[in-house]
Amino acid sequence: MCIPLDSRFRGNDKKTMSLNIQQLNIKSALQSLRKQEFSCVDLIKAVYQRIREYDGQVHAFLTLTEETAVAQAKEVDRKIKHGETLRALEGIPVAVKDVICTAGVRTTAASKILENYIPTHDATVVAKLKAAGAIIVGKVNCDEFAHGASTENSAYGPSHNPYDLTRSPGGSSGGSSAALAAGFCLAALGTDTGGSTRQPAGWCNLYGLRPTYGRISRHGIISMTSSTDTPGIFTKTAEDMALLLEILAGQDSKHDATSLPAKVDDYSAKINTSLQGLKIGLPKEFFEDVSHPASREVVDAAIADLEKLGAIVVPVSLPHTKYGVPVYYIITPAEVSSNLGRFDGIRYGFSSPEAMNLLEVYTKSRGQGFGPEAKRRIMLGTYALSSGYYDAYYKKAQKVRTLIADEVKQVLNEVDILATPVSPHPAIKLGEKADDPLAMYLEDIFMSSAAMAGIPALSVPAGFVDGLPVGLQLMGRQLDEARLLSVAQAYEKEHNWINKYPQL
Ligand code: GLN
Numbered sequence: 001m002c003i004p005l006d007s008r009f010r011g012n013d014k015k016t017m018s019l020n021i022q023q024l025n026i027k028s029a030l031q032s033l034r035k036q037e038f039s040c041v042d043l044i045k046a047v048y049q050r051i052r053e054y055d056g057q058v059h060a061f062l063t064l065t066e067e068t069a070v071a072q073a074k075e076v077d078r079k080i081k082h083g084e085t086l087r088a089l090e091g092i093p094v095a096v097k098d099v100i101c102t103a104g105v106r107t108t109a110a111s112k113i114l115e116n117y118i119p120t121h122d123a124t125v126v127a128k129l130k131a132a133g134a135i136i137v138g139k140v141n142c143d144e145f146a147h148g149a150s151t152e153n154s155a156y157g158p159s160h161n162p163y164d165l166t167r168s169p170g171g172s173s174g175g176s177s178a179a180l181a182a183g184f185c186l187a188a189l190g191t192d193t194g195g196s197t198r199q200p201a202g203w204c205n206l207y208g209l210r211p212t213y214g215r216i217s218r219h220g221i222i223s224m225t226s227s228t229d230t231p232g233i234f235t236k237t238a239e240d241m242a243l244l245l246e247i248l249a250g251q252d253s254k255h256d257a258t259s260l261p262a263k264v265d266d267y268s269a270k271i272n273t274s275l276q277g278l279k280i281g282l283p284k285e286f287f288e289d290v291s292h293p294a295s296r297e298v299v300d301a302a303i304a305d306l307e308k309l310g311a312i313v314v315p316v317s318l319p320h321t322k323y324g325v326p327v328y329y330i331i332t333p334a335e336v337s338s339n340l341g342r343f344d345g346i347r348y349g350f351s352s353p354e355a356m357n358l359l360e361v362y363t364k365s366r367g368q369g370f371g372p373e374a375k376r377r378i379m380l381g382t383y384a385l386s387s388g389y390y391d392a393y394y395k396k397a398q399k400v401r402t403l404i405a406d407e408v409k410q411v412l413n414e415v416d417i418l419a420t421p422v423s424p425h426p427a428i429k430l431g432e433k434a435d436d437p438l439a440m441y442l443e444d445i446f447m448s449s450a451a452m453a454g455i456p457a458l459s460v461p462a463g464f465v466d467g468l469p470v471g472l473q474l475m476g477r478q479l480d481e482a483r484l485l486s487v488a489q490a491y492e493k494e495h496n497w498i499n500k501y502p503q504l
Contacts, residue, residue: 019046022183022501026092026240029186033080033091040076040091040135044069047093047137051184054504059159060169060179062098063106064138069093072135088247090133095185097176098139099146100231101220102126105136109222110154111144113343113350113369123220124252125189125231132247137185140175144371145340146191146224148172149199149443152434153373160430161203162502163468167427170200173232177204180234181502187244190232193225194328195447197232201459202422202471205497207241207488209233212478213454214260216245217252225335226258228328228451236498238488241458242267245481265482273486276310280487281415285321286446292425298470299421302462302491306419309490316411316418320404324448327404329441330384330397337381340374376437405453412455412477417487420446422459422471450475458484461497469497 019038033040048066055061076091096102099109101119103126108114122130129136143153151159151174159174161167162182169178173190177200180188190197192210201208209232216231223229231248235241245267252259282303290296307313345351345365352364370378384393412418424445433439450457455478462472472491476484492498 019043021046021050021186024186025236026089026186026243027237029092030090033076034086036080040073040080041070043091044073044093044135047184050182054182055184057160057165057504058162058178058182059157060095060140060175060182060184061138062108062110062141062156062175065105065136069135069137076133087131087133088243089129092134092187093137093185094129094134095137095140095176095179095188096126097142097173097188097190099142099191099222099224100126100189101222102136102139105139107139107222108156109145110142110156111369111371111374112155113365115350117349119220121220124217124255125248126220128248129189140179140188142175142190142196143172144374145222145336146172146193146196147336147373147377149195149440150428150430150433151175152430153371155371158430161427162504163204164427166429167468168203168430170203170427172196173234174200176234177201177206177208180204180206180236182504183501186236187240188234190234191221191224191229192232192451193229194332194451195444197234198422198447198457198459198471198473199443201234202473203427203469205461205469205500206459207235207238207461208459209241209245209481210450210457211245211249211481212260212456214258215262215456215479215481216248217250217256217259219252219255223339225332226339227331227335228454238485238492239268239271241488242271242485245485260479262479267482267485270482271485271489273483274310275306275487275490278311278417278487279314279415280306280311281314281316281411281418283316283318283321283411283418283420285318286420289445290421290424292465294465295421295423295425295470298463298465299472302460302472303419305494306487306491309494311487314415316415318407318411318449320400320407321449323400324404324452325441325444327397327400328444328448328451329380330393331401333377333381334384334394335381336374336377337385340370340378343369345369373437401452404449408449408453408455408475416476417483418475420473420475422446422473426465426468426470446473454478456481456484458488460488460491463495463497464500
């Protein structure tokens with residue numbers, strides 16, 4: 001089911017038609033706004049014009065915030081006209097994943113149980129975007145509670161990949177990747193618990209960053225797996241990523257006890273560091289499972305290009321990689337079963353009108369409110385945590401998690417970064433794996449190591465196979481996002497794949 005877009009969005013505004021949002025990025029839009037090449041109202045109107053025209057096919061948005069966006073744009077234009085000081089993201093349209101709370105704006109987590117939930121507070125990432133002058137365009141689709149890898153677990157229907165509408169834009173932050181690739185915004189926020197930013201970025205020709213765990217506050221993001229959840233950032237250039245990370249990173253001592261006290265790097269200044277002598281580890285286990293030879297060739301070619309830029313490629317081994325997915329799918333459901341306990345039909349969210357007594361308030365509200373994947377994870381997690389199974393599953397998984405994390409960190413003492421494919425193949429067809437949860441879980445095969453280790457990882461657009469984007473994943477040491485961005489930037493200077501826009 002699609003939530004229909006507001007009928008006010010019909011009509012044609014000829015003036016803004018000429019503004020090609022797909023050709024813009026944050027940096028170029030900021031320059032043009034400042035030089036008054038177009039107004040912020042023109043920009044925002046062009047965004048909604050495009051959404052009206054194409055989101056019927058893409059289905060990226062669950063909620064639009066046009067009225068406030070246009071009002072904000074007018075204020076930006078006023079400031080520009082009067083020569084007032086502009087903030088770092090003044091007037092930049094951003095889409096926000098619907099698991100991230102926005103004060104006064106419906107936040108559904110793509111679930112029926114939160115269909116009418118309107119938060120009273122902004123997530124820290126949203127507050128920071130607003131404080132920097134960004135304009136929130138709307139809330140974007142995802143898998144329900146971010147459980148999934150294709151957006152097909154959304155209670156509101158899947159999103160479509162702008163490069164091929166019969167395919168998935170990835171997941172769980174597939175509305176974020178689809179919206180940015182389709183030219184509905186200039187950046188998007190997602191989350192990455194076990195790949196949900198990197199994989200959709202890879203499938204949609206975008207940069208997608210999973211920061212170090214704790215680098216960006218999780219406050220106000222509906223929890224999935226609290227021990228691996230991170231906010232995620234989608235951009236069209238490495239420079240835009242550096243800028244957004246600078247704005248969003250930092251300790252949130254008031255609201256997120258797991259946020260790190262480390263100083264925020266000047267990512268934009270460090271982005272042009274040379275790759276001369278940089279040691280790039282290639283973990284062989286990540287290359288053995290690429291089922292799609294043409295994708296492997298794209299990734300190999302990107303790595304060869306990094307070598308030409310002065311990097312030294314070192315073969316390495318991470319033998320515990322094969323346990324990443326099984327361990328993740330014990331720890332994640334365990335934490336999910338606990339985190340989803342707060343949706344009880346009493347405090348907030350959907351409450352079944354059919355309930356006749358207290359027990360039914362729980363069972364009917366949850367039974368009718370949660371979709372099949374959320375229920376599956378609650379059951380798996382409850383089982384893994386139950387007495388008698390706790391030691392055999394949960395505790396064992398935690399031990400193996402430590403082994404995976406130690407091994408990755410150990411190898412990252414020997415090399416500066418790791419380079420791997422993002423996915424074993426390009427975007428899958430919608431429906432291809434929707435009925436096979438295990439096959440869908442295996443989509444995370446190259447994603448779980450960074451999640452288990454809490455290290456930063458970045459998807460970099462690396463080329464195309466049969467018109468479908470292929471991503472290169474870079475993983476780095478804790479808090480070493482700057483290095484990942486400098487590698488991405490050096491590569492982008494040679495190959496600007498982002499200019500290959502989807503034809504809608
Ligand atoms: N695909 C993974 C899952 O379904 C990752 C989800 C995420 O990162 N939010 O759990």
